[in-house]
Amino acid sequence: SAVAGTLTDGESIRKLAADVDVLTVEIEHIDTTSLATIEAEGRVAVHPSPRTLATIQDKYLQKMHMSSVPGVVLGDYADAPDAAAVAAAGEKWGYPLMLKARTLAYDGRGNAVVKSAADVTTAFASLSNNGNVALYVERWCEFTAELAVMVVRARDGTTLSYPVVRTEQRDSQCHTVVVPSGIPPQMVQAAQDVAKAAVGSLWGAGIFGVELFAMANGSVLLNEIAPRPHNSGHYTMDACVTEQHEMHLRAVAGL
Known part of the structure; x- marks a missing residue:
């Protein structure tokens, strides 16, 4: 089904929802109020949950939420x-x-x-x-490396992660993804633990791009989360049996 409209056009979103069984998003900057109404009606499964999208699309609210999650450490x-x-x-x-x-x-x-x-x-x-x-x-965060982890969350809340990668930025955009990341094994585990704890605290299914900072003392800080396929996960299209877009669709469809 196809409907022409914008991500903030609630009427177009409701028209699309009338023709589908599962509704998901390409980016979080969307009318979450309309999505919440659709979810509440109960006919269409909306993933990730509009509650998750509303929490993540406002980065300050995202920080406030994550600051209360056990196992997640943020910068000031x-x-x-x-x-x-x-x-x-x-x-x-x-x-x-x-x-x-x-x-x-x-x-x-x-x-x-x-x-x-x-x-x-x-x-x-x-x-x-x-x-x-x-x-x-x-x-200001004096990190030693920027890391990222793609985490998939199933409808039942189970989380699994792809490998930790090291990202290199150019003009504030992800330019290169290095995998294996080359960081110490204990930091790899710490990054996966933080990423899975953060995604596990959210609602609904899908794949999430989790950005992290590796610190000189060996700790890992959460930077931010994207509730969707992410540029740091595009390597999965060539390097993994199941790439991130397919994994997202499997998760939201309950496969």
């Missing part, structure tokens, strides 16, 4: 409703800081590095569109 973060909040974070943690839009931020979009106290006002005004875009701020 804070809401940034105004420039004063950013300045307060700088006084507490020092500079640089990472300023991020709460929604519609990915592949480097919606991010700004605040290098010093002198940059706070300009950075906040620019990224927030003079207060019209909600922001939050993160303490």
